[in-house]
C-alpha cells in the first residue's frame with residue numbers, strides 16, 4: 501500500500517478520504533482526476549489487480565463485486581466511479597463537475613455513460629484475460645479492444661460536435677472530461693487507436709495533458725506504477 505496526497509485545498513471535515521486504486525485502472529483514474537479537480541486530498545491505497553488483490557476477502561468487504569475504485573469517506577464506503585463522482589459532487593460542491601444547464605448536464609451524463617457502460621466494460625481486465633485471451637486467442641485481444649474503442653469514439657465525436665469548447669462540453673472541466681481523459685490516455689498509450697479519425701477527441705486529449713489535476717492523476721504518476 502502506498503500513500504500520496506494531491507490537490508490544492510483541504511476538504512472541509514476531519515474525515516480522511518481513502519481511495520482504493522490501481523495505477524493502470526481507467527476507472528480509478530477518473531476518481532483521481534475528480535478528487536484533484538475538487539482539490540480534495542486523499543490517501544492512496546493500491547490494489548494490485550494483476551495479483552488478484554481485488555478478490556481478497558478484505559477487499560470484497562469493501563466492494564462485493566471486486567473492482568476498483570472504492571472511496572472511503574468516514575463511514576461511507578462507495579464503489580463504482582459514476583456513483584462516487586455523484587457522491588463527491590453532492591458532498592463537496594467546490595469546482596462543480598456538472599453544469600447547471602440541464603441539456604449540458606445530459607451531454608455530460610451521456611459521454612460518461614458511453615465510456616463507463618459501452619466502452620470500458622467491454623475491454624476490462626477480466627474479459628480480456630479470462631475470456632478473449634484464454635478462450636478465443638491472444639491475437640484477438642487487440643483487434644477486439646480497438647473495435648470497441650473506435651465504435652465508442654465515433655459516437656462521442658458526434659455527440660460532442662455541437663458542444664465542445666476548450667473542454668468536452670464548453671470551457672469548463674466537467675464530468676465528461678473526467679471520463680474521457682482516462683479512456684483517451686489508454687487509447688493512445690496502450691491500444692494504438694488511429695486517433696486521426698477523431699479530431700475533437702484528439703484535441704481534448706492534448707488539452708488534458710496541459711492540466712495539472714489531470715497530469716497528477718496519470719497512471720504513470722501513481723505510487724504503485726510499474727515500468
Ligand SMILES: N[C@@H](CCC(=O)N[C@@H](CS)C(=O)NCC(=O)O)C(=O)O
Nearest residue numbers: 525526527567568569580581625626
Ligand atoms: N463500473 C465500475 C467498473 C469498475 C471496473 O471495471 N474496474 C476495473 C478497473 S478499471 C477492475 O477493477 N477490474 C478488475 C477485474 O477485472 O478483475 C466503475 O466505474 O467503477
